[in-house]
Ligand code: NHR
């Protein structure tokens with residue numbers, strides 16, 4: 001029986017380094033030939049997100065759904081859902097996507113929506129995680145890949161990576177150390193999602 005193509009749609013708001021890590025790993029590990037998995041599109045809620053250019057350079061379709069152009073979260077999300085669903089994705093990946101999603105959106109993608117958060121959840125949900133970890137005196141920090149649920153940064157954990165917090169660390173230095181690990185565990189977690197499903 002012909003295997004069906006399984007599309008990934010990645011949502012970004014900024015640099016898109018996690019998106020690039022996933023797309024490059026998919027290419028290097030030949031996910032399409034081995035698993036039928038394809039990074040089909042990258043969608044940004046910010047028209048000027050640098051990751052859009054990166055995605056185009058990688059040969060991936062890009063779209064902008066600018067939240068600023070809509071009068072409510074619901075109207076924004078309706079346009080976002082239409083753009084995402086035109087790819088009939090098996091998995092939707094949040095990669096530095098900075099808009100909180102409504103319960104209706106989360107329900108629509110139940111079981112096929114994941115996020116990477118730059119802390120060791122359940123510690124430090126929300127924003128400014130690195131500064132908060134430093135201010136708290138944490139000796140370790142890290143990143144968490146989790147299923148997205150209506151409660152922000154609380155879904156079931158799929159993968160984690162740990163890094164040390166070093167004396168004199170700045171939020172930027174810690175973010176860079178965590179980021180290096182994000183780029184390892186996020187592609188692994190996406191691949192594992194499809195290997196489990198296969
Ligand atoms: N939505 C739901 N329902 N559940 C999650 O777990 C989500 C989510 C949407 C995004 C990413 C998340 C993170 O990893 C994420 C997880 C943005 C905010 C935020 O406060 C919070 C968490 C996350 C992303 N956003 C502001 C808002 O009003 C806007 C901030 C900005 O534009 O800079 O949406 O940390």
Ligand code: GAR
Pocket residue numbers: 012013014015016017018019051095096097098116117118126127143179182
């Ligand atoms: C990543 O560190 C990710 O964990 C974090 O933003 C960065 C995005 O970088 N996500 C959040 O803070 C979500 N609120 P990237 O655009 O280069 O992948």
